[in-house]
Amino acid sequence: MQADSFYSNPRLTALFMLFIVVLGGVAFASLARQEDPSMAERYARVNTFLPGATAARIESLVSEPLETSLREIPEIKRIYSTSKAGISAISIELMDQVTPEETQSVWSEVRDQLGTMQPSLPQGSTDSELIITQPVASTVIIALSWRHSSEIEMGILSRLAESLRLQLANMSGTERAETWGEIEEEIVVSLDPNKMVARGISAAYITKKIGAADTKISSGRLRAGGNDILVEVDAELDSVERIANIPLAMNKNGSSIRVSDLASVRKAQLDPPRALAFHGKERVVFVNAKMQGGLQIEDWSNNANALIEKFHANLPSSIGLEIVYAQSVYTNQRMNSLANNLIFALMIILLVLIWLMGIRSALTVGIALPLSASMVLVGMQVMDIPLHQMSVTGLIIALGLLIDNAIVVVQDYKLRRSNGAQINEAISRAIKHLLVPLGASTATTVFAFMPIALAPGGVGDFTGTLGVTVALSVASSFILAMTIVPALAGYLDNRWPNKTSGKWWQTGASYPNLTKKYHAGLVTVVSRPILGVGIACIMPIIGFSLAPTLTQQFFPAVDRNQFQVQLSLPAQTSIWETQQAVVKADDILRSNTQVTDTFWTLGKGAPRVYYNVVSLNERIPSFAAAWVNTTSPKATLEILGSIQEQLSIALPNAEVLAIPFEQGPPTNAPIEVRIIGPDLEVLRQEALKLRAVLASVRNVTYARASLSTAEPKLTFTPRENAAAATGISTGDLARKINSALMGDKAGTVLEDNTEIDVRVKFKTDARDQMSDLASLPILANDRDGIPLSELGSWQLIPTASSIDRRQGERISAVRGYLTPFALAAGVLDNFMEKLETQGYTPPEGYRLQLGGEAESSSDSIGGIIQVFVFFTLAMAGIIILSLNSFRYAGLIGVVAILSFGLALLGVRIFSYPFGYMALIGSLGMMGLAINGAIIVLSALKADPRSQAGDSAGIADVVVDASRHIISTTLTTIGGFVPLIVNGGEFWPPLATAIAGGVVGSAIIALYMVPSIFAHIQRKKIRTAEALQVA
16 A cells, blocks of 8 residues: 555545554553563573582582483583582573573473482482572562560561462462571481480481371272272371370380480471571561563552552561562663653654754654554564563664654655655655665664574573564554655645745755755765765774774673672581671671661572572572662662772671672673683692682682682591491491481471471480590491491591582683672783783693683674674665665675774763673664665666766765755664663663764765765776777
8 A cells, every 4th residue: 555545545544543553552551561571591400409418429429410311401501510518509501592482391301301310319319409590580579577575486487478478479470489588497306326225226217117107198998888988097297296106116014115215306497597588687587479471560569569568467566577679669760761761862853853854844754753653562562572671772762763764755755846746746756766775774774683683592582672672663664654654744735835945943954055065075075986985984994993992891780779799608607607797797788878778698599689690509508698778879889899898808708799780691700710621639729820810800809719618528437347347338337327417307297288397316415526426326236336436437628618510521610700890801801811921721631711701792792693694694685686786785785884883983982881782782783874875875876867977966866865864863863862861881882882873874875875886887887988989
């Protein structure tokens, strides 16, 4: 359907516009809203516990077999493992090409593989637990606290927290709800070893007897006389008294020896606890809930708040409840900021349009803005894209592009009307003339942004909707420019005919003297093409020459009134000693007037308050994490450096990190260098050398080598002959010592729908000192109690606290943590220079490998460049077909390359780092930069005088086209001004790259393109004349 059809049928035009606006309004009301884009669940970890095992045994018996099995799954990209005393933690990363829809099936395959491996793991190891890392922040976090003057009752808080968790989990739209800092309870059977020896009863026997008494199975069904009745044995463990009264054996007098005769039985809190949670110094239990994707966060939060208020109303006065984090607050702030930028950009663009085109033409062109935006919203709804910072910013970026096609069409229409054409004729000719060049420029713009939309991996998930939104916007604007916009221009022209002269607000600003000078300048450069090429190439060459001076930064920090703190103490530190360090750190934090609140978790990472925070420190008592609220994002920027310094001085034995939340994919550390090889001692020595060099680099706060730390290990060396004489194997010794120290699970007690483990172990005063272990009686041949010291000797030796592996190879990862807001790329360059200066080379059979931000950046940039190459070929095909010339398509390619230099110059002028956002801005800009050149070439090819190489004729055509190009350039830049001024640290690199490229490309289109066109045409003419003479 052509534009003159719309002009001939006003009702069709009105209905079409109404239809678009209504659909857009419906889409806007129903679109999901969230702070950040949803990302595929490509990361997970597998936790397997083997109590009492050293890091080396965990590596060989648990981590290595599981890794080998998991490598059979082709969708797995990388496997890392960390083996520590008692725990194997395996991190899994899926291939970038795995789509969000495919991840669940892959993780199901991983679960199946883990299940098949479970029987081959050592006895006593727990089932391998797959924990999928969801790259999404908590939607709400609640703290439950004790307000009574009496001693805190953690059992009550934990049960209430669990109740609230269940209610939130069952609420419609909830993805997951969890508790943090709750107590864990168990039934402890504390054995007296002396009484056991006196009765000739072993711990293993008691464990077996308690387990046998725990009957929770059906005994079948009674089917007789038409009845069908379930039969059960009522003998399950249901109380402490029931366990204490279990008979173990018979005395000679016929009386029973019961559990209570050899042990005390009690319900107790797990001591030490695996994790603690604090609000400041006050112990609390956190409850966090995450909303399902695709919902409006405001609606879910309102429902959650109503549920929480109702729950709070039913609590006794001794229990405090506070919402300590609400993502809806940050989402609303982000959306409001983006809405303000959208309005700011819209005002700038309308002012530019009125200045250049006059009020009536500006309104004609401006109608494309709400219509295109409505079409984009409908497209987002169809593609299930929520409103978040990326998709809304895509709209802001597209604002200046939405009207580019409309500007060209309206100005071409006005030009034809001024030359005497009737309205219908002017519309038809304008559309016929512009369909191919505008279609080509629209296609190239879409193709330029498609690599952003289709970039693989987590970075593609994060930024992809920006590319999709821009592509939808540009495609929508082309459709409107070919249909509605020229029809509206005709309606207004028919109702209020165009004036050939008038005030600037009626016809647009005009500068005849400037136009004459430009025309004269064009005649000069077209006559001397080398001059036009030189003028156009000055700025791109400057941009390329300044490229080495650009600082590198993968992703910037977030502008947020929050930051995070992490404390890592020596490996042997207990959770209670970690708490003492947290108290000191909290005093320092709260002494700063710009800190408003602090929230801590010990023994595990804190609940996520930002999407890309990942912690692998599960069940590590020497670790603590916090999120800290400040008065403003500016305050976070100002105080982080001093807080880092104060904490480091106050806690000299801890590695303290006070760091901002950052955009982009998560990394273990900004700087990571891996030394890879087989021998742990060599790895440790080489890692220490690397750490010493890294620690000396400026802006490095801490340098940590994963194999450098050690923890004490108490080793029992058996005298095998003595053990064999008593009938005890070394395996029996290991099991008996483990039973004495760690205990054995003997069953469970069901209490209020919660299963509580029953654990059998020696009483504390029989196993808390090395001397106790030496005299620990071991039952031999189930009769005689032999002190353990007679069967072997004890020795305290240091051992590796953890062993890291990557892709099946042992590594020692040297990680560098930086002062707040320092750029990792510069620090890494300095580190590599120092290594080269010192002549460091790894030993034979060992090699170095970069990780951290450098690896993530390399993977992401490599992925998007691969996609960009494909779409570059598609762009080349479109240009060749639209211009019907390989030569002129090559000229367009040169324009694209030069525009990249202009993007570099734009970023450098504003002193921003060149990172991933600047890169995708530069790639997208290349599609915009060639649009002006396509328009100029299309106009020159359609003009007979220009084809003849006439300088004045070429200048006339380019002057006519210059108004289109200048108008679209200024409106495009207008859309980016708010992002440059109010975009914080995240958006300006992208905005300055695009703005710089677009401005410079206008100069290239208006000077270099006509110069080279003239040169080519004249060469053709000379060649043709020479052939005729011959």
